[in-house]
Amino acid sequence: MTAREEKPSERPFTHSKSVLCEKEMRKLALPHDVLMQIEKPARYIGGEYNSYNKNMDETEVNVVFCFPDVYDIGTANLGMQIIYEQFNRRPDAYCDRVYSPWPDLDKIMRERHIPLFGVESQRPIKDFSYLMITLSYEMCYTNVLQVLDLSGIPLLSRDRREDDPIVIGGGSCAYNPEPIADFFDAFNIGESEVTLDRIVDVEKEARKNGLTRLQRLEMIAQIPGFYVPAFYKPSYNDDGTLKAFEPVNPHAPRTVKRQVAAQMDGSLPYPKHPLVPFSRGMMDRATLEVMRGCIRGCRFCQAGMIYRPTRNRDLQTLKDWAVEMLESSGYEELNLSSLATSDYTDFASFLDFIMPYCEERKINIGIPSLRIDAFSLDVMSKIQDIKKSSLTFAPEAGSQRLRDIINKGLTEEAILSGAREAFLGGWNKVKLYFMLGQPFETDEDVKAIPVLSDLIAREYYDAIPKSERNGRVNVQASTSFFVPKPFTPFQWAPMMRPEEFIRRAMLVKDGMKEQLNRKSLSYHYHNDLQTELEGVFARGDRRIGKAILMAYENGCMYDAWSDQMKYDVWMECFNKCGISLDFYNYRERSEDELFPWDFIDIGVTKAFLKREWKAAKEGRVTPNCRERCSGCGARCYQGGVCFEDQV
Ligand code: SF4
Numbered sequence: 001m002t003a004r005e006e007k008p009s010e011r012p013f014t015h016s017k018s019v020l021c022e023k024e025m026r027k028l029a030l031p032h033d034v035l036m037q038i039e040k041p042a043r044y045i046g047g048e049y050n051s052y053n054k055n056m057d058e059t060e061v062n063v064v065f066c067f068p069d070v071y072d073i074g075t076a077n078l079g080m081q082i083i084y085e086q087f088n089r090r091p092d093a094y095c096d097r098v099y100s101p102w103p104d105l106d107k108i109m110r111e112r113h114i115p116l117f118g119v120e121s122q123r124p125i126k127d128f129s130y131l132m133i134t135l136s137y138e139m140c141y142t143n144v145l146q147v148l149d150l151s152g153i154p155l156l157s158r159d160r161r162e163d164d165p166i167v168i169g170g171g172s173c174a175y176n177p178e179p180i181a182d183f184f185d186a187f188n189i190g191e192s193e194v195t196l197d198r199i200v201d202v203e204k205e206a207r208k209n210g211l212t213r214l215q216r217l218e219m220i221a222q223i224p225g226f227y228v229p230a231f232y233k234p235s236y237n238d239d240g241t242l243k244a245f246e247p248v249n250p251h252a253p254r255t256v257k258r259q260v261a262a263q264m265d266g267s268l269p270y271p272k273h274p275l276v277p278f279s280r281g282m283m284d285r286a287t288l289e290v291m292r293g294c295i296r297g298c299r300f301c302q303a304g305m306i307y308r309p310t311r312n313r314d315l316q317t318l319k320d321w322a323v324e325m326l327e328s329s330g331y332e333e334l335n336l337s338s339l340a341t342s343d344y345t346d347f348a349s350f351l352d353f354i355m356p357y358c359e360e361r362k363i364n365i366g367i368p369s370l371r372i373d374a375f376s377l378d379v380m381s382k383i384q385d386i387k388k389s390s391l392t393f394a395p396e397a398g399s400q401r402l403r404d405i406i407n408k409g410l411t412e413e414a415i416l417s418g419a420r421e422a423f424l425g426g427w428n429k430v431k432l433y434f435m436l437g438q439p440f441e442t443d444e445d446v447k448a449i450p451v452l453s454d455l456i457a458r459e460y461y462d463a464i465p466k467s468e469r470n471g472r473v474n475v476q477a478s479t480s481f482f483v484p485k486p487f488t489p490f491q492w493a494p495m496m497r498p499e500e501f502i503r504r505a506m507l508v509k510d511g512m513k514e515q516l517n518r519k520s521l522s523y524h525y526h527n528d529l530q531t532e533l534e535g536v537f538a539r540g541d542r543r544i545g546k547a548i549l550m551a552y553e554n555g556c557m558y559d560a561w562s563d564q565m566k567y568d569v570w571m572e573c574f575n576k577c578g579i580s581l582d583f584y585n586y587r588e589r590s591e592d593e594l595f596p597w598d599f600i601d602i603g604v605t606k607a608f609l610k611r612e613w614k615a616a617k618e619g620r621v622t623p624n625c626r627e628r629c630s631g632c633g634a635r636c637y638q639g640g641v642c643f644e645d646q647v
Contacts, residue, residue, distance in 0.1 A: 026122065027122065028045055028122055029044070029114065029115075029117035029123075029124075030044055030114065034105070034112075034114075037104075037108075038102070038104045038105045038108070039102060040071075040102075040279050042277065042278040042279040043071035043072070043119075043279065044071070044101070044105065044119060045119065045278075046118075046119035046120040046121075046122065047120075047278075048075075048275045048277050048278060049275070049329070050273045050275050050328060050329060051120055051275055052084075052088040053120065055094075056094045056121050056123065056127075059091070059092055059093055059094040060092045060093070060200075060203070060204055060207070061092060061094070061129060061200045061203040061204060062094040062095075062096070062127075062128050062129055062130075063087055063093070063095050063096075063128060063129065063130040063131070063199070064095070064097065064098050064125055064128040064130070064131055065080060065083050065084060065095055065096070065098070065132045066097075066098045066131060066132065066133045066134070066147055067080050067097075067099050067100075067133075067134055067136075068099075068100050068133055068134075068143035068144045068146070068147055069099065069100050069140055069143060069558075069560065070099060070100055070102055070558075071119075071279075072277075072279070074097075074099040074100075075099075075275055075277050077134065077136065078271075078289060078337065079134055079136070079170075079171060080097070080134055081271035081275065081287075082192060082193065082269055082270060082271060083095065083134075083192050083196060083269075084097060084271065084275075085269045085270060086193065086196060086197070086269035087196070087200075089269060090197075090200065092200065092204070093200050094121075096118030096119070096120045096121050096123070096128070097118060097119050097120060098116060098117070098118050098119060098125060099119070100146055100147060100557075100558070101116065101146075101150065103557070103558065103564070106146065106150070106557070109150055110150070115150065115152050116147060116150035116151040116152075124151070124152070125147075125151035125152075125153065126163075126164065126165065128165050129165060129166065129203055130166050130167075130168060130199060130203070131151070131165040131167045132167075132169075132170065132188075132196075133168070133169050133170075133184075134169075134170055134171040135169050135170065135171040135172070135173035136171050136172060136173070137172075137173065137534075137560060138173055138179075138533075138534050138537035139530060139533065139534060139537075139559040139560035139565075140173075141179070141180055141537060141548050141559070142551060142552045142557045142558075143557060143558060143559075143560075144169075144180065144183060145183065145548070145549065145552040146552070146557050148167070148183065149552075151165075153165060153167065155549060155552075156182050156549075157183060157184060157185045157229070157230060158182075158230065160213070161213075162212065162213050164213075166185045166186065166213070166216065166217070166220075167183070167184050167186075168184065168185065168186045168187065168188055168199070168220075169186075169187045172303065172306065174187045174188065174189055175189065175302070175306050175486055175487055175597060175602065176486040176538065176540070176597040177227060177229065177597075178229075178234075178540065178541045178542045178544070178596040178597065179537050179540040179541070179542070179544035179545055179548065181229035181542050182542065182545040182546075183545065183548075183549075184229060185217060185228065185229075185230070186217065186220050186226055187226070187227045187229070188225060188226060189226070189256050189257075189258050189259070189600055189602075190225040190258040190259030190260060191259060191260055191261050191292075193261045193268045193269060194259045194260065194261050195223065195224075195226070195259045199220070199223075202216060202219045202220055202223070203216075205219070206219070217230070217231075218249065218251040221249065221251045221252045221253070222251050222253075224257055224259055225257060225258060225259035226256070227256045227599075227600070228249070228252060229542075230249075231247055231248060231249035231251065232245060232246065232247050232248060232599070233245075233246055233248045234541065240580075240583050241594070242593070242594045242595065242596055243594070244594070245594070245596070245598070254599070255599055255600070255601045256599060256600050256601065257601045258306070258600065258601065258602045258603060260637045260639075261292075262311070262637050262638050262639030262640070263311075263639055264291070264292060264311045264312065264313045264314070265317065266314060266316075266317035266321075270289075270321060271325070272321055272328065273325070273328040274287070274325055274328070274329050274331070276329050276330065276331070284333070285331050285332075285333035285364075285366065286322075286325040286329055286331040286333070286334050286335065287335045287337050288318060288321060288322050288335065288336055288337065289313065289338060290312070290313055290336055290337070290338050290341055290344045290347070290350070291310060291311060291312045291313055291338045291341075291343070291344045292307055292310070292311050292313075293307040293309055293310035293311055293339065293641075294307070294308075294339035295310045295340070295343050295624045295625040295626050295641055296343075296407075296409050296624045296625075297407050297622050297624065297625075297632075298406055298407055298408055298409075299405075299406050299488060299490050299612055299613075299616050300396075300406055300435065300482060300484075300485075300488060300490050301488065302485035302486070302487060302488050303339055304339065304488075305487050305604050305609075305632075306487050306602055308602075308603060308604055308640075309603075309634040309637060309639065309641050309642045310343070310625060310640050310641040311639055311640035311641070312344055312345050312346065312640075315346040315349055315350060318346075318350055319350065319353050319354070322334060322354055323357065326358075326361070326363060331363075332362070332363055333363065333364040333366055334354070334363060334364070334365050335365075335366040335367075336365065336366065336367045337368065337369075339369060340369055340370075341367050341368075341369050341370055342367075342370045342371050342373070342375070342376050343371075343626075345644075348375070351379060355382060355383065358383075364383070366383075367380070372393055372415075372418035372419075372421075372422065373414075373418060374421055377391075377418070377422055377425050378425075380425075381425050381426065389427070390427070390429035390430060390474070390476070391422050391427050391429070391430050391431070392430075392432075392433065393415060393418065393419070393430065393431070393433070393456075394433040395410060395415055395432060395433075395434060395452065396408050396438075397434060397435070397438065397441075397445060397448075397449075398434060398445060398446065398447070398448030398450075398451065398452045399444065399445045399448035399452075400412055401445060401619060402438060402440070402445040404619050404620070404621050405438070405440050405616050405619055406435075406616070407489075407612070412452070412455075415452070415456070416455060416456065419456045419459045419460070420459045420462075423459060423460045423463045423464055423473070424463055424464070426470075428460065428469075428470050428471065428473045428474060429473075429474045429476070430456060430475050430476070431476045431478070432452075432456070432475065432476065432478070433478060433479075434449050434477060434479045434480075434508075435479065435480055435482045436479045436480070436481055436482065436496075436504045436505060436508070436525070437481050437482040437495065437496035437500070437501055438482045438490075439482075439493040439494075440617070443504075443507060446504045446507045446508060446511075447507060447508075447511050449477060449479070449508045449511065450508055450511030450512045450515050450521065450523075451511070451515070453477045453512065453515070453521050453523075454515035454516060454518075454521065456475050457473050457475045457515075457520040457521060458517060460473035460520075461473070461517070472519065473517075473520045474520060474522070475517075475520055475521050475522070476521075476522045476523075476524070477512070477521065477522070477523050477524075478523070478524040478525065478526070479508060479523075479524075479525045479526065480526045480531075481496070481501045481525075481526065481528055482496070483495060483531055483534045483535045483538055484535070484539060485538050485539075486538065486595065486597045487597065487602055487604065487609070488609065489609050489612030489613045489615075489616055490613070490616070491539065491589070491595065491613075492593075492613055493588060493589075493613075494585070494586050494587055494588045495531075495535045495585040495586060496586075497585075497586060498528040498529060498531070498532055501528040502528060505525040508523055509523055509525075527562050529565070529567045530559065530560075530562060530565055532585065533559065533567075533570055535585040536574070536579065536581065536584045536585060539584060539585075539595075539596075540584055540596070541596040542596070544579060544584075546577045547570075547574050547576075547577040550573040550576065550577060551566075551570050551573040554566075554569050554572075554573065555569065556569055556570060556573075591613075603632075603633050603634040603636050604634050605632065607633075608630070608631065608632040608633055625641045625642070626644070
């Protein structure tokens with residue numbers, strides 16, 4: 001069955017074929033001639049299979065949810081799909097969607113003064129009470145301004161009027177909201193499943209009692225997990241570091257506590273009827289999140305800290321959801337997502353159920369984040385076409401010394417034996433991911449990347465007799481550049497300068513040429529200039545906002561797309577705004593420095609992060625949560641791996 005075939009559904013509000021026909025006749029926000037001249041017009045017309053299509057005028061509260069990048073990427077975002085489901089499953093709420101118009105449409109909308117609109121209702125964004133924007137990566141910040149601008153909403157929250165939507169940000173970048181604090185009325189810190197329903201309550205009360213915008217924001221500031229930037233004031237020391245960060249409104253708490261769904265049970269909202277876009281999305285598949293968080297404590301990884309504690313989803317729930325998602329969408333691929341899927345406790349039992357189901361129906365299974373061990377290889381051999389596919393390892397560092405510093409929890413022996421098993425299993429393509437510029441990295445650590453790549457290639461030639469080889473082994477190494485992130489043990493670390501990144505990349509490149517099996521090796525490194533911007537945004541403070549605004553006003557947009565990013569414009573804006581890259585990126589922060597994000601309590605304590613920073617300096621490894629609890633603080637959420645022993 002293909003995704004475009006109709007299937008009956010029992011879900012309330014889901015469209016039927018006749019509703020779709022009605023929708024096809026509705027007035028679209030973009031005139032026909034515009035739709036005919038832009039790339040992929042299906043990005044802007046809504047009406048996707050499994051979209052809710054409720055009547056906005058018949059619900060009490062309406063929100064529009066934005067993914068500030070192009071539709072093709074936004075529709076695949078799981079967080080967005082969860083929120084879309086969460087609001088729309090309530091009879092009293094309406095949730096539309098909006099994405100960044102691609103530059104071709106952006107230009108036309110400005111020329112013709114067409115206001116930005118929700119794809120489902122085709123109504124202007126300004127008609128909604130709330131505009132919620134998910135912030136999955138820092139490089140989307142100018143796209144946030146594009147969305148506000150095209151919607152006719154003042155870019156600065158202080159300029160907004162009573163009838164403008166309240167603009168709320170969320171997602172992983174909300175864990176340091178300060179660089180974009182001026183553009184948002186509020187931020188949601190934590191998991192939407194346990195916070196966003198409260199917004200519906202606020203709005204109902206606001207309507208009943210005729211509350212002003214300020215009163216609504218004061219109510220929002222009192223909801224656990226919400227932060228209203230206008231109610232706080234930062235002050236700075238002479239050296240530019242943060243001196244204090246104080247609430248200036250009596251309704252604003254001193255600390256904003258991240259909210260977490262302690263139990264990941266079947267009652268939580270989930271897109272069991274996932275949207276099926278008309279145009280092929282970046283990820284044309286159903287996504288099943290098997291667990292949240294990660295038991296391992298890689299010291300560079302923000303997700304590994306801000307989603308603690310690790311929580312498994314219930315096995316029976318996953319079985320039911322998988323079947324419902326596939327049957328309701330017709331998708332031909334099921335993606336099992338999480339930060340480390342093979343750490344899901346009931347993984348084997350789930351696979352015993354889902355593999356025969358998918359095999360019978362010719363549905364592919366994708367598992368993007370597996371650790372390479374014998375069990376995982378066995379699984380991969382059953383779900384992949386070995387001849388066509390490549391295996392991915394992420395050693396992150398070439399030497400054991402540096403892998404211990406970053407707490408990767410992976411020995412060279414495990415990497416090589418994993419590779420050997422894979423080659424014996426029939427694979428002959430391997431992708432290796434490394435990061436350059438991690439704290440305390442030396443040239444020797446960098447040179448160890450080609451050496452390790454070569455050792456992996458050598459495993460192939462040792463393990464597979466010449467007569468049985470399917471050509472040469474193909475080992476593709478790629479490196480990205482390390483960016484220190486808030487709420488990680490490396491939040492104190494200096495970043496490397498672009499020229500140093502390039503020098504190290506060249507060391508890897510030259511090293512590849514010196515290896516015995518060099519013809520089997522290839523190397524690619526990622527853009528260093530975007531990394532520099534990402535560094536400023538990741539650990540910046542409220543003073544960064546003026547540079548973001550200036551860059552947007554000077555044509556910056558879609559900075560996450562390397563062919564769109566205007567590096568020189570950004571550097572000029574930083575200069576004009578007095579933003580020093582030395583200050584934000586290239587200095588080591590002292591352990592007693594107050595950070596712009598310290599007012600957020602994520603459960604994991606700063607004391608734990610400091611201990612981990614010290615352990616990194618000493619090259620000490622910290623065991624994972626299942627081996628031994630290290631007392632990170634996330635136990636306060638009363639759920640997940642912290643309580644597994646007691647079950
Ligand atoms: S409290 Fe212990 S078990 Fe729980 S997340 Fe932290 S380190 Fe892991």
